[in-house]
Amino acid sequence: MYENVCKYLDVHGIGRDIRNIDVDLVRKYISWLLKDYVQFKEHKFKPDYSKKKGLSPTTTNDYLKTLRTFFRFLFEENKIDENPYEVVNSVKHTDTEIVVLSVEELKALLDAPDKRSYTGFRDYVLMTLLIDTMTRINEALSLKISDINFSNYTVTVRASIAKNRKAQPL
Known part of the structure; x- marks a missing residue:
């Protein structure tokens, strides 16, 4: 995140000095993230089709x-005179509707594997x-036998594999 601010400052010829960051610059930075920032531009293993221009409003927020x-901390520690991020609002966005499978589609999906084969x-x-x-696929694939309690039919997603880094008994 901080490297993106530095990248913005460098691209626009603005010195990397905290005193150069004001409300106007923050708003221009937000606009740059939404419209001009290229995701994975310098990533050598990402294919070109994944290097799209502009971040989503959620990522920008x-x-x-x-x-x-960070700037609130700097302000509270008297390292800066004013916090330019204090008056800048988050980017507004509408949540996209999640399309849920119908009961018939779900049954068809569960009937697809041949349950007689391993x-x-x-x-x-x-x-x-x-x-x-409702676990994430990476969480489910990272489960160990010790995460499963067969006596009370529960599964615990360990904090080390959970995305939010909190253990979740399921």
């Missing part, structure tokens, strides 16, 4: 939240785990 916190049954079990627990 995540960047702003971090910078807002791999088909494994896939069926994984699909039911994902549906029943």
Whole structure:
């Protein structure tokens, strides 16, 4: 996040000095993130089709939240006279509607694996785990036998594999 601010300052010929950051610059930075910033531009393993221009409003707001916190700290420690992020609002966005499978589609999906084969049954079990627990695929694939309590039929997603870094009993 901080490297993006530095990248913006460098691209626009603005010195990397905290005193150069004001409300107007923050608003221009937000506009640059939304319209001109190229995701994964210098990433050598990402294909060109994934290097799109502009960040989503949600990602931009995540960047702003971090910078807002940093500048609040600088202001409270008397390192800066005013916090330029204090008066800048987050980017407004509408949440996209999540399309949910119908009951028939879900049944068809669960009927797809051949439950008589090892791999088909494994896939069926994984699909039911994902549906029943709403875990992320990486969390489900990282589970160990010790995460499963067979006596009370619960699964615990360890903090080390959870996206939010909090253990979740399911």
